[in-house]
Amino acid sequence: MTDSGHQGFATRAIHAGQEPDPTTGAVIPPIYATSTYAQDGVGGLRQGFEYSRTGNPTRRALEECLAALEGGRHGRAFASGMAATDTALRALLRPGDHLIIPNDAYGGSFRLIDKVLRPWGVEHTPVALSDVDAVRAAVRPNTKVIWVETPTNPLLNIADIAALSQVARSAGARLVVDNTFASPYLQNPLELGADVVMHSTTKYIGGHSDLVGGALITSDDELDAQFGFLQNGSGGVPSAFDAWLTLRSLKTLEVRMEKHSDNAERVAEALTRHPRVASVLYPGLPEHPGHEVAAKQMRRFGGMISFVVEGGEEAALEVCSRTRLFTLAESLGGVESLIEHPGRMTHASVAGTLLEVPAALIRISVGLESADDLVADLLSALS
Structure with a gap:
């Protein structure tokens, strides 16, 4: 990731991961509309690229920029916010585990948790996340994730991220924050103790109602490796064009x-x-x-x-x-x-x-x- 932590938000949005193209000098990263990459001999990859499901230079630029804006070390881009949500939960949960969710969660997130993960053996408890004591009381020995939206969709309730991070840490659980409503400009959950930030980049990050995408950002190397494995293994990645559109949008x-x-x-x-x-x-x-x-x-x-x-x-x-x-x-x-x-x-x-x-x-x-x-x-x- 570009070392840009000391720079202002707008500077990072315009420059992080987006150096001028070394071949042509183009100031805007190109759209690498390719599915595969020539190798210099078997296993001789150029800058690590072999196949665009696994990695694409336009997508990598977006991932570096998103990580910089959230103050994280790693970013992963996905084909939708739900693909990002699914990846995060499958990386963090196993059958028999339990997670806490907002009692006014986004309907799509609830559908995934209730209709897909619950039959898989994952239990969930809806809680008013604005009540830290209620969240603490809902923690079980098998609680592995506290899933947070703040502000929530659609009731605009607010959760205290720093306080909930302490609850999660005490329980040995991970705190994941859906930061879609706030965007990285208005709120940075990692700085408040969250382990993972999720975005539907379709929304404010994309900002023009012309793309669909998602993202996960973390500073945990092991978690990022798990996200990367599932990103590649499940294949829910954005096209180079959608990654480019998202980068365009981040600038403003x-x-x-x-x-x-x-x-x-x-x-x-x-x-x-x-x-x-x-x-x-x-x-x-x-x-x-x-x-x-x-x-x-x-x-x-x-x-x-x-x-x-x-x-x-x-x-x-x-x-x-x-x-x-x-x-x-x-x-x-x-x-x-x-x-x-x-x-x-x-x-x-x-x-x-x-x-x-x-x-x-x-x-x-x-x-x-x-x-x-x-x-x-x-x-x-x-x-």
């Missing part, structure tokens, strides 16, 4: 996250004053129960907001159908603003479980449009 991550945060603060403030809004879930609001912890471990509070409308599910569905700038769509973190109904869309997989989300809940991903226009669009939809 800092300025985008600042604007996302600016706009979200304006939108959240407007929603709190609307009579049809029962509650606003945004860690940047002083009344949010996780505000103090978020302020301690995040640079700012990000671009994700959830809110509950008066009138139940039908009212929420009506609001989702009436926006014009907020596009009704799944996913998040792009330059355009999105709105969705988690209960019917991204979190349908948790219906009927302890993780079921409120029927009147709406989740919005606040984009980079004019804040005045976004506020006007939501107020119109609520009127």
Whole structure:
């Protein structure tokens, strides 16, 4: 990895792993659209490359940059956030093991844990991760992983990463943090004691709704070796083009996250004053129960907001159908603003479980449009 730990975030985002091409002088790393590499004799690999599932120069540049931004020694890029999640959990868990998950976890993560790992023999316990004592009480002798989202998707709850890292360490477990909502710019879990950071790079890191990807970052050499083995053995790797698109996006991550945060603060403030809004879930609001912890471990509070409308599910569905700038769509973190109904869309997989989300809940991903226009669009939809 490029020795860039002393440099500012934007400098690392633009330069880490991205030296000008030594052959042509190109300042942007090339897209190495190749499946295989010529060898100088049997086993004579050039810079270690033999086959692009195992390694690709564009992907390696991305992995070095991601590691630098999270303050880790190692980065691994994957074809999706779920591929990264699956790799992390299969590396860390075996049949008979137990993990603790948020009681409001992302629906896709819960589906993997409940429908794939549980039949494999892995037990899980959903816990309110904002309650450190409750997490400590949920630890069992066979607990191997505490899986953290902060802020959570979609209820925007906050977990104290430093406190949970101590719980994990005392239990001999690993703390893995899904840092997708915050991005490496707003929060760095490794610095707070986490063992592994996971990203769906599809979201804020990609930032333009034009790629799908995932990543794992760690400073543990043994864990990285396990991730690398599964990355190659399972083959869930991104294409060179997707790796290149992600590198392109990282260069503007800092300025985008600042604007996302600016706009979200304006939108959240407007929603709190609307009579049809029962509650606003945004860690940047002083009344949010996780505000103090978020302020301690995040640079700012990000671009994700959830809110509950008066009138139940039908009212929420009506609001989702009436926006014009907020596009009704799944996913998040792009330059355009999105709105969705988690209960019917991204979190349908948790219906009927302890993780079921409120029927009147709406989740919005606040984009980079004019804040005045976004506020006007939501107020119109609520009127």
